[in-house]
Amino acid sequence: MQIKQNRDPINSVPQPNLLQETRHLVKENIRDYGMFIALFVIILTFTIMTNGLFMSSRNISNLLDATGYIAVLAVGMTLVIVIRQIDLSVGFAAGFLGAIAAILLTQAGVSVYITIPIILVLGVVLGMVNGLLVAKIGIPSFVATLAGMLVYRGALLQITEKTGTIIVKDTHFNAIGNGFIPSLFQIQGLHVLSLALGLICIILYVSSEISTRRNKVKYQFEVMSKSIFALKLIFISAIIAYITWILAGYNGFSWTVVIMVLVVLIYHFFTTKTVLGRHIYAVGSNPEAAHLSGISVKKITYIVFGSMGMLSALSGILFTSRLQSATTTAGTLFELDAIAAAYVGGVSSAGGVGKVTGAIIGAIVMASLSSGMNLLGVGISYQYMIRGGVLAAAVIFDVMTRRKGA
Numbered sequence: 271m272q273i274k275q276n277r278d279p280i281n282s283v284p285q286p287n288l289l290q291e292t293r294h295l296v297k298e299n300i301r302d303y304g305m306f307i308a309l310f311v312i313i314l315t316f317t318i319m320t321n322g323l324f325m326s327s328r329n330i331s332n333l334l335d336a337t338g339y340i341a342v343l344a345v346g347m348t349l350v351i352v353i354r355q356i357d358l359s360v361g362f363a364a365g366f367l368g369a370i371a372a373i374l375l376t377q378a379g380v381s382v383y384i385t386i387p388i389i390l391v392l393g394v395v396l397g398m399v400n401g402l403l404v405a406k407i408g409i410p411s412f413v414a415t416l417a418g419m420l421v422y423r424g425a426l427l428q429i430t431e432k433t434g435t436i437i438v439k440d441t442h443f444n445a446i447g448n449g450f451i452p453s454l455f456q457i458q459g460l461h462v463l464s465l466a467l468g469l470i471c472i473i474l475y476v477s478s479e480i481s482t483r484r485n486k487v488k489y490q491f492e493v494m495s496k497s498i499f500a501l502k503l504i505f506i507s508a509i510i511a512y513i514t515w516i517l518a519g520y521n522g523f524s525w526t527v528v529i530m531v532l533v534v535l536i537y538h539f540f541t542t543k544t545v546l547g548r549h550i551y552a553v554g555s556n557p558e559a560a561h562l563s564g565i566s567v568k569k570i571t572y573i574v575f576g577s578m579g580m581l582s583a584l585s586g587i588l589f590t591s592r593l594q595s596a597t598t599t600a601g602t603l604f605e606l607d608a609i610a611a612a613y614v615g616g617v618s619s620a621g622g623v624g625k626v627t628g629a630i631i632g633a634i635v636m637a638s639l640s641s642g643m644n645l646l647g648v649g650i651s652y653q654y655m656i657r658g659g660v661l662a663a664a665v666i667f668d669v670m671t672r673r674k675g676a
Contacts, residue, residue: 305616305631312635316642324642327520330513335447337637338526339364339588342533343604344611344629346581349541349574351612352554354621355404355411357575358605359396359418360582365601366422367393368586369429372436372596375443382443389583396422397579398572405571419605427598436596447592450521451528460515461522468514471531472507479503526588530630533581537626550574555622610657611636614664636660 316324350357371389374380403414541547552560553570615632617624
């Protein structure tokens with residue numbers, strides 16, 4: 271993302287004030303900031319309507335934990351949509367792989383430290399099969415992954431038909447979805463280790479942003495002014511600090527949140543700092559031009575679908591761990607929630623545009639809507655309609671912004 275800088279090297283035109291520059295910044299980057307504004311409005315609205323209950327430590331902790339298994343799917347789905355494909359198999363793939371993990375732990379007696387790598391590798395294999403069908407054979411991704419969804423649905427029913435539910439009693443495995451990082455000690459009821467991790471996150475964020483800005487200036491890219499840049503750092507750091515403080519007042523960071531943050535950091539680095547990440551966006555922007563420039567479109571398709579399979583496996587692990595069991599209905603509608611989170615997070619249906627950080631925000635937006643409406647006692651029928659309206663608004667927003675940019 272390039273942000274225009276208001277500067278006047280010959281001082282012939284007066285510089286705009288801070289408010290004007292802020293408006294210009296938001297207008298030029300509305301796709302990136304729109305989801306943050308929407309999340310802020312949702313949080314503020316539900317906080318007022320629930321008399322502060324929405325922003326309680328317990329509710330925020332539960333909200334983030336419930337978001338985890340969809341958020342990791344949304345990260346992978348973002349990259350799939352970026353390259354102009356879709357994956358409908360991720361939901362039941364997650365349910366099926368979660369059930370395999372439960373069987374390995376309960377019936378085969380395999381250690382949790384061996385089970386998790388096996389499931390992740392199996393997820394990569396399943397994802398690569400989708401990639402093979404799409405890139406090599408040429409089957410449309412909608413059809414190929416729909417077939418996969420049906421296969422995984424049937425496989426899940428097959429392996430759970432005798433018991434219906436496979437109870438997992440491994441405490442280490444169940445801690446992934448229900449446990450929290452250990453507390454060294456507490457100060458006035460606050461989880462100190464979580465506070466320390468929050469501070470580390472702020473330091474890493476600030477140092478990363480400063481380094482990125484310096485590199486852009488070095489190579490004469492346009493950047494935002496120092497005042498706006500400082501406000502951005504302060505605002506984002508304050509949000510991280512506030513969320514950390516809220517979670518520290520309950521049980522601190524859960525392992526689900528830690529895993530979710532790690533996935534975002536790894537994929538953000540992968541998509542923004544590596545050549546392969548740039549190739550993914552190049553393929554999404556124009557597959558023909560990418561092919562002519564020497565980029566292997568098939569290779570990128572394999573990698574993206576393989577990554578999606580691995581994240582499906584991780585989602586299955588998180589969900590099975592959270593329920594402490596594998597059920598016949600695991601994975602139902604996961605793919606639709608992931609797609610919705612990706613679109614709300616700013617991914618473009620035309621391909622080539624979308625950020626993994628946006629996918630996480632999109633997942634949190636959808637989870638916040640559900641949590642807030644549950645606290646207000648809104649009926650499930652109205653909840654579905656409201657969430658559908660939000661998804662439609664996100665796609666309309668994408669279409670309108672693309673038209674303005676054309």
